[in-house]
Amino acid sequence: MSIFKKFQRLEESGKKLKKEFGAFFNVVLEEIISSTEAVINGKRVILAGTNNYLGLSMDDSCIEAACQALRNEGTGTTGSRMANGTFSGHVKLEKELSSFWNRSHTIVFTTGYGANLAVLSSLAGPGEIVLLDSDCHASIYDGCRMGGADIFRFRHNDVKDLEKRLKRLSERGTNILIAVEGLYSMLGDRAKLEEIAEIKQKYGAYLLIDEAHSLGVLGDNGRGLVEESGVNEQVDFITGTFSKSLGSVGGFCSSNHPEIETLRYASRPYVFTASPSPANIAAARKALDIIIHRPDLRKRLWDNTYSLHERLSALGLSLGPEITPIIPVRYQDPDEALSTWTRLLENGVYVNMVLPPATPDGSAFLRCSLSAAHTARQIEAIAEAFEKAAAAGNLH
């Protein structure tokens, strides 16, 4: 029997998807023109699905900081944080993130995925419990599985369901860690953090929030949902990524629990991988500084968000549960999502397409994520492309 036999069903599904949705799976950004424009299939298009919320991947000062680090420190660290891979930039960024989140300790990881994998797999072990929102990212699920804890899901953003489970599970007398996200990546809605923090206190559980999509996006100072909801102190662990608002690559965990430092020895995903490159760290540091000192970027992002949401809503499209820079346009029929996605690209707009089973409710949707770098003209062009696509769909 072939070692690949177990992939047969997946391969068949993949072939079917490629046949039907091949154009989507084969997208290559052939040339990057700006943080909001690229060339795809030889054609200049507006990027409206990149998670580049503040447009900092192409910010001049971030690029210059990365270039300097590249020249001064080289292309890679060639080692683990535990060995030769901790440079002064890693340590400085950890201090800056601790100050940003008002936490005593921060650990920087190589990716956001790696941060969740490392933290969750180390914090919750056999006999302990993780209660996670059903819409949590795969990195949270994978971290829990790796640690060997008992994993329970609660219905997405359903605080009553969370409490019902907490009540039952607290009878076991073991540690319970609740995991939620600041902004859920698919539907763009916030965790009900204030209520969850209250319940967490009531049952003596720990609370982890992944601010991957909310760092730089939510809160008066860009400090995510913990700032916006005013429950900063009740959150035990904040994780996140550098690959969205910060326009770089890497991840982190910040906490006031000094024992978090033990992860530097106890966490295999931290120990057994090369540390983030000097250029990535330098770009992330500069971008964090911009988030702190340029609130105007956040305002532009939200102005763009309200503007596009209003236009798409007026078209009668089915949108997400909240108005945030992640705007999902929902379709019951995956074929309709694909035909709309194709028409959008023909009309010069790229968005993400999300198909079941990756979608939370089995529907298909086109996911727009906005950027402070989008111009008013680009926002209008995105709305017009949706309008044209919808009109073309109605003709068929």
Add this chain to the structure above:
Amino acid sequence: MNADQNLPDDKVFHSIVKILEEMVPPETEIGLNTDLGGDLSIDSLKSMEILAKLEDEFDITIPINVLSEVRTVEDLVRQIKELI
């Protein structure tokens, strides 16, 4: 309509069959040895739905870790019985 006549008169088994019947084409045969993925094409999303419905039905909390131990209907019956 789908349960094998020889199967035990078991509340957990029948509850599982009832939930599965809502997810598969009519007249699909479901028995203890039915492979959830192979025979019924139950994917990860549907698996989560099944667990949620069983939690409501039996007023229990099911760790999703059990899914790694479940291939057939019989496996699922056994896992649920351990939690009741």
